[in-house]
Amino acid sequence: xxxxxxxxxxxxxxxxxxxxxxxxxxxxxxxxxxxxxxxxxxxxxxxxxxxxxxxxxxxxxxxxxxxxxxxxxxxxxxxxxxxxxxxxxxxxxxxxxxxxxxxxxxxxxxxx
Amino acid sequence: xxxxxxxxxxxxxxxxxxxxxxxxxxxxxxxxxxxxxxxxxxxxxxxxxxxxxxxxxxxxxxxxxxxxxxxxxxxxxxxxxxxxxxxxxxxxxxxxxxxxxxxxxxxxxxxxxxxxxxxxxxxxxxxxxxxxxxxxxxxxxxxxxxxxxxxxxxxxxxxxxxxxxxxxxxxxxxxxxxxxxxxxxxxxxxxxxxxxxxxxxxxxxxxxxxxxxxxxxxxxxxxxxxxxxxxxx
Numbered sequence: 001x002x003x004x005x006x007x008x009x010x011x012x013x014x015x016x017x018x019x020x021x022x023x024x025x026x027x028x029x030x031x032x033x034x035x036x037x038x039x040x041x042x043x044x045x046x047x048x049x050x051x052x053x054x055x056x057x058x059x060x061x062x063x064x065x066x067x068x069x070x071x072x073x074x075x076x077x078x079x080x081x082x083x084x085x086x087x088x089x090x091x092x093x094x095x096x097x098x099x100x101x102x103x104x105x106x107x108x109x110x111x112x
Numbered sequence: 113x114x115x116x117x118x119x120x121x122x123x124x125x126x127x128x129x130x131x132x133x134x135x136x137x138x139x140x141x142x143x144x145x146x147x148x149x150x151x152x153x154x155x156x157x158x159x160x161x162x163x164x165x166x167x168x169x170x171x172x173x174x175x176x177x178x179x180x181x182x183x184x185x186x187x188x189x190x191x192x193x194x195x196x197x198x199x200x201x202x203x204x205x206x207x208x209x210x211x212x213x214x215x216x217x218x219x220x221x222x223x224x225x226x227x228x229x230x231x232x233x234x235x236x237x238x239x240x241x242x243x244x245x246x247x248x249x250x251x252x253x254x255x256x257x258x259x260x261x262x263x264x265x266x267x268x269x270x271x272x273x274x275x276x277x278x279x280x281x282x283x284x285x286x287x288x289x290x291x292x293x294x295x296x297x298x299x300x301x302x303x304x305x306x307x308x309x310x311x312x313x314x315x316x317x318x319x320x321x322x323x324x325x326x327x328x329x330x331x332x333x334x335x336x337x338x339x340x341x342x343x344x345x
Contacts, residue, residue, distance in 0.1 A: 002217055002248040010133050017129060024122050031133065038251040038277040071313075085306075086313045094313035097280070103251070105129045111122040 003043040006103065007051045014108055015056045023110035026056060030063040030107040034100040041066055069100030137252055140220035144255025147227070154237045154339045157254050159278060160262035161271075162244030165288035165322060167196045169262055170239060171203040172322035173331065182335065183234060187226040188241035189218040196241060205239075206230060217248035220255055237335055246271070250278040258338055264289040265296055269304040276311040284316045284334055291321040 010031065018026050033039050041064045048062040071080035073088035074096040080086060086095040132138060148155040160166050170186060186207040188196040197209035208230050210222050223240055232238050240256060242249040250259075261282040263271055266289060272279040279285065285308060293299055301319075308315040318334060320327030 002215075002251055005215070005219070006133055006251075009136055012136075013129070013131065013133065017127060021125075021127065023125075027124060036277050036280055038247055083310060085309045086311070087309065096313070101280075103133045105131050105133050108127045108129060110125055110127060112125045 001043065001047075003039060003047040004051065006039060006044065007047040010048075010105060011051055011055055011057050013105055014060070017108055018056060018110050021110065021112055023112050025111040026060040026108060027111060028061050028063060028107075028109040029057065029105070030065060030109075032065045032067055032102050032104040032106050034067045034102040035069040036097070036100045037103045039103055065106070067099055067102055070098040071095040072098050134252070137220045140224055141253035141255040144220055144224055144227070145257075146255075148238065148255060148257065149340065151233045152340045153232060153235050154258070154335065155240065155254075155256040156237060156258050156260055156335075157240045157242060157249070157256035158260050158262065159242045159246075159249045159282075160244065161246050161264075161267060164244065164262040164264045164267065166241050166244070166262045167199050168322035169286060169288060169320065169331075170200055170205060170241070172320070172325060172328060174203045174205060176325050176328040176332070182236045182332070184237045184239065185230055185232055185235045186239040186241055187218075187223060187230065189222070189243040191215075191243065200241075212243060216243055216245050217252055218242050218254060219252045223254045236339060246275040246278050250281050257340075258283045260284045260286060262286045262288050265292055265299050269300055269307055272304070272307040272311045279308065279311040280313075282312060283314075283338075284318065285312075286331060287317055287319045289321065289323075290319045290326060291323045 014026060014029055033041055045062060052058055071086060073091055073093050075091040075093045078088060080095045158166050184205055186200050186205050187210055188207060189210045189212055190196055191212055194209035197207045200207040208226050210218060210226050240254055259281045261278060263285055318327055318330045320331055
């Protein structure tokens with residue numbers, strides 16, 4: 001359940017951004033979570049609800065954008081199919097992860 | 113406050129941040145990494161399920177002749193006890209326990225704090241034995257040079273497919289307890305190799321038995337090849 005420690009870091013960062021802009025309220029927080037990030041979106045949402053209660057994010061909703069894992073060949077750029085061997089059939093190069101490992105705070109909607 | 117007409121209403125403003133949520137941890141991890149690189153110490157994040165044989169791998173390495181040629185030290189993370197650190201010290205590995213309480217993983221700050229209590233600069237290889245868990249430890253950068261995942265033959269060949277986050281980050285999978293294979297006639301190394309190739313871009317594995325010492329040479333060779341060069345002491 002490291003989702004709690006991730007929410008802890010998230011709330012701290014959101015509060016910093018809000019304080020810097022003298023926000024009066026935080027309404028929405030949008031995060032991007034990759035399929036291979038090791039973070040469970042449902043657990044993250046639960047942790048958010050538990051954690052935000054008393055803090056500056058008390059009224060803020062959490063929007064989780066799930067990002068699927070995408071692999072490609074670093075040489076020819078061909079996409080590697082889901083579940084396939086992570087090596088380009090043509091170039092014999094190890095695949096590169098294009099996206100899917102992100103744990104990103106993307107956007108905050110605040111009242112100023 | 114609304115500045116257009118002075119009505120006193122608040123405005124809803126979207127602020128794009130686009131920052132890694134764990135950047136605080138990443139900052140400390142970078143700091144740890146700089147320390148390790150500057151001192152020429154190979155730092156290994158050793159992960160795996162509870163009971164996969166992480167501590168036994170390090171113990172066996174010391175029993176094996178090759179292990180004595182490397183100066184190794186360790187920190188070991190555990191929820192509640194210091195048993196692993198005690199075992200490692202008994203095996204001749206200077207080590208320190210990090211008791212995490214309820215935390216399911218080590219973070220960079222815990223490792224940094226532990227470094228203050230161990231003479232790690234004198235070492236060739238420093239092992240960070242993570243909390244037994246196939247999910248959470250993969251999320252936190254600790255400043256290591258290499259990720260090693262211990263996977264015992266009793267866990268089954270399909271573990272990599274079930275825990276792709278962990279295995280994607282592995283530089284090496286150490287298949288442990290191979291002395292048990294006679295009791296596991298269905299264990300299929302080809303199936304394991306295939307599973308790893310679907311989650312690890314550069315799949316690599318060694319097979320070891322901590323009990324018999326089989327495979328320890330290969331494990332030691334892998335570590336040695338990974339050691340920072342240019343500072344042979």
